[in-house]
Amino acid sequence: MNSEIPDWVRLQKALSIEAQRGFTDLAGNQYRFSEFLCLSFGQAPPVGTPGSERRRWQEFALRFARYSQLPPAQRQSLVLEARRFLYDLRQTLESSPELSQPKLPRTKPAIGNSKTASDRFVSLDDPIGTLAEVGRIREKSLEERLGLRTVRDLLFYYPRDHIDYARQVNIAHLVAGETVTVIGTVRRCNCFTSPKNSKLTIFELLIRDKTGQIKLNRFFAGTRFTNRGWQENQKRQYPLGSVVAASGLVRKNKYGLTLEDPEIEVLDSLGASIESLKIGRVLPVYPLSEGITADVVRKAVIGAMGAISQIKEPLPVSLRNQYGLLGLKDAIANIHFPTDADTLGYARRRLVFDEFFYLQLGFLHRRHQQRQTETSAIFTPSGQLIEKFNQIIPFSLTNAQKRVVSEILADLNSSTPMNRLVQGDVGSGKTIVAVFAILAAIQSGYQAAMMAPTEVLAEQHYRKIVSWFNLLHLPVELLTGSTKVSKRREIHAQLQTGELPLLIGTHALIQDPVNFRRLGLVVIDEQHRFGVQQRARLLSKGQSPHVLSMTATPIPRTLALTMHGDLDVSQIDQLPPGRQPIQTTVLSGRERSQAYELIRREVAQGRQAYVIFPVIEESEKLDVRAAVDEYQRLRETIFPDFQIGLLHGRMNSQDKEAALNAFRDNQTPIIVATTVIEVGVDVPNATVMLVENAERFGLSQLHQLRGRVGRGSHKSYCLLMSSSKTPDAHQRLSVLEQSQDGFFISEMDLRFRGPGEILGTRQVGLPDFALASLAEDREVLELARDAAEKIMMRDPTLKEMPSIKKELEIRYQRLLGGNILT
Ligand code: ADP
Ligand code: MG
Numbered sequence: 001m002n003s004e005i006p007d008w009v010r011l012q013k014a015l016s017i018e019a020q021r022g023f024t025d026l027a028g029n030q031y032r033f034s035e036f037l038c039l040s041f042g043q044a045p046p047v048g049t050p051g052s053e054r055r056r057w058q059e060f061a062l063r064f065a066r067y068s069q070l071p072p073a074q075r076q077s078l079v080l081e082a083r084r085f086l087y088d089l090r091q092t093l094e095s096s097p098e099l100s101q102p103k104l105p106r107t108k109p110a111i112g113n114s115k116t117a118s119d120r121f122v123s124l125d126d127p128i129g130t131l132a133e134v135g136r137i138r139e140k141s142l143e144e145r146l147g148l149r150t151v152r153d154l155l156f157y158y159p160r161d162h163i164d165y166a167r168q169v170n171i172a173h174l175v176a177g178e179t180v181t182v183i184g185t186v187r188r189c190n191c192f193t194s195p196k197n198s199k200l201t202i203f204e205l206l207i208r209d210k211t212g213q214i215k216l217n218r219f220f221a222g223t224r225f226t227n228r229g230w231q232e233n234q235k236r237q238y239p240l241g242s243v244v245a246a247s248g249l250v251r252k253n254k255y256g257l258t259l260e261d262p263e264i265e266v267l268d269s270l271g272a273s274i275e276s277l278k279i280g281r282v283l284p285v286y287p288l289s290e291g292i293t294a295d296v297v298r299k300a301v302i303g304a305m306g307a308i309s310q311i312k313e314p315l316p317v318s319l320r321n322q323y324g325l326l327g328l329k330d331a332i333a334n335i336h337f338p339t340d341a342d343t344l345g346y347a348r349r350r351l352v353f354d355e356f357f358y359l360q361l362g363f364l365h366r367r368h369q370q371r372q373t374e375t376s377a378i379f380t381p382s383g384q385l386i387e388k389f390n391q392i393i394p395f396s397l398t399n400a401q402k403r404v405v406s407e408i409l410a411d412l413n414s415s416t417p418m419n420r421l422v423q424g425d426v427g428s429g430k431t432i433v434a435v436f437a438i439l440a441a442i443q444s445g446y447q448a449a450m451m452a453p454t455e456v457l458a459e460q461h462y463r464k465i466v467s468w469f470n471l472l473h474l475p476v477e478l479l480t481g482s483t484k485v486s487k488r489r490e491i492h493a494q495l496q497t498g499e500l501p502l503l504i505g506t507h508a509l510i511q512d513p514v515n516f517r518r519l520g521l522v523v524i525d526e527q528h529r530f531g532v533q534q535r536a537r538l539l540s541k542g543q544s545p546h547v548l549s550m551t552a553t554p555i556p557r558t559l560a561l562t563m564h565g566d567l568d569v570s571q572i573d574q575l576p577p578g579r580q581p582i583q584t585t586v587l588s589g590r591e592r593s594q595a596y597e598l599i600r601r602e603v604a605q606g607r608q609a610y611v612i613f614p615v616i617e618e619s620e621k622l623d624v625r626a627a628v629d630e631y632q633r634l635r636e637t638i639f640p641d642f643q644i645g646l647l648h649g650r651m652n653s654q655d656k657e658a659a660l661n662a663f664r665d666n667q668t669p670i671i672v673a674t675t676v677i678e679v680g681v682d683v684p685n686a687t688v689m690l691v692e693n694a695e696r697f698g699l700s701q702l703h704q705l706r707g708r709v710g711r712g713s714h715k716s717y718c719l720l721m722s723s724s725k726t727p728d729a730h731q732r733l734s735v736l737e738q739s740q741d742g743f744f745i746s747e748m749d750l751r752f753r754g755p756g757e758i759l760g761t762r763q764v765g766l767p768d769f770a771l772a773s774l775a776e777d778r779e780v781l782e783l784a785r786d787a788a789e790k791i792m793m794r795d796p797t798l799k800e801m802p803s804i805k806k807e808l809e810i811r812y813q814r815l816l817g818g819n820i821l822t
Pocket of ligand 2 (some may be wrong): 430431551552
């Protein structure tokens with residue numbers, strides 16, 4: 001293996017030749033230039049490379065993987081950058097002699113270090129009770145509380161954090177707030193009962209190194225320790241002049257700096273190795289549960305380390321090299337007990353890669369299988385209905401709409417089932433795009449179903465589509481929870497005979513008696529609001545129908561890949577012409593009167609306003625109360641001269657519809673509402689959106705709410721009221737003042753609050769990663785996706801990679817709780 005590792009001087013040479021030949025990605029004997037560079041940077045950087053440079057080194061692997069796709073100018077600058085990087089790195093490495101500090105004595109490797117470990121062979125599948133470090137009682141609590149059953153479970157139980165005691169610092173250079181290890185000689189040692197508290201024992205140690213001295217304290221509560229003999233024994237362990245190592249968090253107290261609750265160990269000599277499992281190490285911190293201490297888990301994991309050599313590496317060397325990945329055994333060992341922070345970084349990177357990789361591979365594998373086994377009806381894009389529709393629509397499609405329509409029509413013109421997600425900001429015009437798909441199905445003799453998450457939204461789709469369908473002489477019906485029984489029966493009958501080509505509705509569509517004669521297309525609006533099962537139920541009403549999903553919640557690519565890695569995604573990234581940006585302002589409670597003034601002015605000019613209250617599911621009752629109270633207050637004291645409507649989720653659907661209709665017809669120019677209004681309500685005459693307690697919403701949710709105004713030709717306003725005092729909340733909200741771009745806003749949401757907030761729902765269907773963070777590991781996710789795509793391209797059934805296939809089966813199910821595999 002070693003002979004394959006390219007010498008990094010050769011790297012510099014390759015770069016300079018590539019530059020001389022004009023950046024043509026030269027082909028060498030064995031590799032092209034870009035492959036050689038990618039491989040070389042995929043190897044570990046030279047010994048001694050500092051941490052920040054190590055990361056850059058790794059990044060070059062990725063960047064050269066894409067070299068051949070770059071235009072010449074970018075090739076040139078990449079080559080230049082790499083040359084400079086290598087030059088500087090070489091300078092650094094060759095000019096810096098070893099640091100001249102006294103060295104931290106070697107810590108023994110944690111693996112196989114335990115004295116208590118039984119000698120017997122431990123296998124990965126053994127129950128953890130067989131480990132001497134665990135024992136029967138702990139076995140039970142570890143299994144019950146943390147779900148750890150086998151030795152393998154322990155090894156794959158990753159720490160959630162680490163404390164870095166590996167950094168040795170001179171006493172004079174301690175800084176409060178850092179975790180460190182100091183080494184010094186004992187100058188004084190004391191152990192006594194506290195004069196103020198007879199149950200407290202204080203242990204005091206003064207140590208010094210050549211730069212200074214520090215006093216360390218440990219406290220022992222309980223009468224057990226006030227015993228003189230115990231105290232004397234403590235003192236005897238730290239004779240004057242002996243060398244000790246101590247690790248802990250540096251803290252400042254009134255006597256100066258000290259280490260909080262330090263771990264202390266006496267060393268035989270300066271060169272001796274440290275027995276403690278804590279001192280001088282990067283220490284794992286595990287997710288714990290009641291009644292289980294950190295040390296119990298640490299010890300158990302150490303016991304399990306003996307089995308680490310049995311872990312099989314599923315990824316081939318070539319792939320690991322290409323993406324610069326540590327071997328799995330090393331990664332597991334180092335995620336628990338890393339030798340230093342850099343190694344921890346590599347270990348984490350490998351394991352995060354795995355989490356993403358198997359998920360992506362699972363998505364792609366599933367899609368491949370689907371394509372092999374399922375066939376859908378073929379819909380022709382050229383036909384009377386679509387032609388006619390093109391003539392009757394009152395506007396011309398935006399270029400983005402045209403592009404997405406043609407992507408969809410191409411999908412439908414094939415027997416491979418379409419599984420496409422259309423993402424488009426609020427108001428980007430997704431409905432009409434869906435209508436094209438629906439018409440393609442109908443003109444080919446098939447039926448279509450369109451499902452929306454709320455009655456309000458379903459009804460709105462119905463209204464819009466019925467007006468178009470009338471012109472096309474096509475029937476369409478609406479089915480929701482409040483459809484009358486007689487009407488329901490009629491609809492069911494017409495679906496079965498096939499005379500009804502399109503049914504729009506809510507969850508009512510997936511209730512059982514709904515049977516289609518030839519369901520060929522399913523459209524799901526606001527698809528993230530539906531669970532996997534609900535979607536599957538609707539699909540099962542046809543034979544591999546094509547599926548078009550739509551969402552107005554633009555999600556960052558990281559999220560899109562993790563949630564919909566098996567979908568094709570189209571974006572309507574352009575708004576219809578003539579839309580004005582919505583002027584957005586964050587207001588504090590004191591500035592409320594400004595908001596009311598604005599509403600008054602707009603309403604006086606014939607416009608309309610929303611006043612929105614957040615509803616958080618756990619406190620729905622209270623939130624609805626707040627909205628009702630505010631409704632009364634506005635009606636009685638602020639706007640007694642205007643009609644005001646009220647809309648919230650606890651009203652029955654007739655009242656809801658009445659309230660919405662009254663607002664739509666401008667009988668009530670102002671409506672006070674909870675978030676039921678969020679999705680898709682379309683009242684172009686509304687120009688003011690006032691959101692109360694805005695800090696309780698995610699940014700993407702606010703962006704959706706804001707999309708309720710600015711739908712007509714009038715200038716519109718969004719006022720975000722927040723009485724939160726934290727600067728953080730204000731900073732977060734101000735993103736909306738600055739941007740109208742849904743994708744940018746959701747990126748920011750991901751940074752500020754995490755994935756759950758963007759989707760705004762509980763059941764987001766996100767896999768449960770142990771290590772990976774969507775906000776931080778974006779780059780690794782891209783690599784993993786890239787790797788998965790390449791593998792699927794070469795070997796879609798994974799027959800040449802049985803170990804990957806096996807791992808996939810285990811992991812993919814676990815990641816998605818088994819619920820994506822039907
Ligand atoms: P969303 O993407 O939020 O679902 P809709 O489909 O409800 O958006 O469309 C928003 C409004 O814009 C509707 O009134 C729709 O008729 C109108 N619209 C859609 N496409 C265009 C276009 N190309 N030009 C002008 N108006 C359009
Ligand atoms: Mg919509």
